[in-house]
Amino acid sequence: MTSLFGHSVRSEGLALYMAEAVVCFAVIYLLSASTSGPGSPGGFQAAGLAAILAVSTGLAAAATGMHSPNGWRRARGLLTGTLLTAILLAPLAWAAVEFLRVDLGGRATSPAVAVVLLSAAGTGVVLLTRLLFLGVARTGLFTQRVAVLDGSRTALMKLPPAGPTAAEEPFRVALRISSEALAEAGGAAAVPGLGAAELRSRGIRWVVAPEPATVPATLRENWSQAGIRLVGEVEFLERLSGRVDLDALEPHWLETARGAHMRRSEAFVGRAFDVTVSLALLLLTLPLTALAALAIRIDSPGPVFYRQARVGQGGKIIMLTKLRSMRVDAEAGGAPQWATRRDPRVTRVGRFLRLTRIDEIPQVLNVLKGDMAFIGPRPERPAFVEQLSLAIPHYADRAVVKPGITGWAQVNFPYGASVDDARQKLTYDLYYVRRRSLFLDLLILVATVRVILFQEGSR
The missing domain is CATH 3.40.50 (Rossmann fold)
Incomplete structure (x- = not known):
């Protein structure tokens, strides 16, 4: 294990990322620099393209779980991850080609061919490095x-x-x-x-x-x-x-928790991160949100958006905004209820929205308003917070940071619908509170893509 900014990552995962980045840079650079023709890239442009594609390949591989041992030590995971990496890498390669105005000269007759070549090169590096690391890992070198x-x-x-x-x-x-x-x-x-x-x-x-x-x-x-x-x-x-032991936490453990004592510079960077990511997500998903709203309106009577009281930072009550995925009479009795598997209250369109997490998109408005962060513990309903605070030690401690759209618990534990599940998720939430950093936020952001792609823990 290697500690980075207070968070531990597996040594082979770090070594794999570095090897992948170096090999990918070298392959893309040689591919682009060796082309000939009036529009072929020069050395500086080739290096820029290689650097962008190396980073993009690493992000695409991480987003598909290919930096986790579980993602590349099994044949099925390796093949699925490689395919998804290729799909994610293609638009990133297209953006790089358009941004740098790359023309592979005699080897390509159009930007589309350049994108295919570059995507294939990056995907090939991902597959090759994992096959090599698979053999190395079995020798026990990283243990x-x-x-x-x-x-x-x-x-x-x-x-x-x-x-x-x-x-x-x-x-x-x-x-x-x-x-x-x-x-x-x-x-x-x-x-x-x-x-x-x-x-x-x-x-x-x-x-x-x-x-x-x-x-x-x-x-x-x-x-x-x-x-x-x-x-x-x-x-x-x-x-x-990657989780805390609730029974071993000291009464005053928050005094040394990084999430509870952020410097002004860290708070500024964190807020800038939240606003940037939220605005980008809001703009990129605007057509998708409009289609989802239309589908909700056609599928079932009632409003498109759903507002619900949740507990925010410091116990403050905030109004969470989501796309409606349940019937309007989902809680006709007035008492809050946990969502269950194949919950009959979920509409036909709502089931798809929950599966793909599209219903969560409007929460970026809460982030822009400042009630939430993009990364943090999920905000719970006041009735559940009261119940769980009585049943689980330190449950109220999660409120020292802003709640988030996604979090460390969401990318490590499936949807919880019981007190025991809430206890398990709390062990991850408090780990995040203790070791919070921009690096950990970035890991969670990338892992969230994996959760959405593989539909992990949705109900």
């Missing part, structure tokens, strides 16, 4: 070895032991250190079997302890000087899973 101290939790102790069956796991246990061995260390300057040299010879770079402070200071210093990281089990599991 990091850890030492685990006795007393660690069940979840941590279930990490696979060192061996060929664990080659594709992000971590595997190479050594278990007993409490007796640790006690014998005491204040000794050198401890047989536990010194930095011995750990490094076994490929160990992490030591996970229930309480790092209980490890003798001599060992901590010895490991630190050798680049071996000692980390608490709570932090380790949080980084590994």
Whole structure:
């Protein structure tokens, strides 16, 4: 695992992205720079085109889940992801060709042919790099070895032991250190079997302890000087899973949460990000929204838009705007209800709108108004917030940041319709509150495309 701006990403995913970007740049550059003809690109223009296409290819691959091991370690996921990457890459390649006025000279007779060539090159790089990484990952090169101290939790102790069956796991246990061995260390300057040299010879770079402070200071210093990281089990599991342990949260944990203490510069960049993305989405989807509104009007009686009270930042009540996807008498009894699978209250058009998330588009108006952010915990209804706050510890803590159209919980957990589901989603929401950054926002934004494409968690 590699930490970037407080968020941990799998090492092979980062290495894959970098390798993909370098290879894609080289292939596109050679393809464009080697063309001949009056309109063929020069060296600078070829480099610009290669850079744009390398970034575009990375975004398209990430949006289809091709940077996640689950997206490229199985044949079906690899083929589906490659096909979807090609579909997403084509308009990006067209935009690059039009922006740079690229003509591949003798190798192409029209911009359309250039787009096909460039898209095929980028897609080929995506497929090739993943086939290569598939073989490398099975050797265990990207699997990091850890030492685990006795007393660690069940979840941590279930990490696979060192061996060929664990080659594709992000971590595997190479050594278990007993409490007796640790006690014998005491204040000794050198401890047989536990010194930095011995750990490094076994490929160990992490030591996970229930309480790092209980490890003798001599060992901590010895490991630190050798680049071996000692980390608490709570932090380790949080980084590994991308979610917090609600039972392990301290009463005043928000005092150190990044999301609860944003600097003015961060708040300005975040607001600019929200406005830019929301305006772009609003303009790009305006024809789609108009068609959806017409379909709603034809399909069922009632208003096109639906406004509902939700709880925003700091407990403030906001009015959420969505395209109506249910009958007008969906809550005739007056009591709020969880949406269920194949909910009979959902209209025919509404089912499609929910499946594709088109019903969520009007929420950009809430973002532009400032009631919401583009990225953040989903805003809940006041009645549900009251119920869940009584049943789940720290549930109210999610309100320290603005609610969002999409969030870390939405791209990692399916739609929730129960108290237990809400608890699971809260573990992701509070992870976002703790480690919020523009980098994490960008990851969520790209992952949201994957969720929409694969129709994950819709009801």
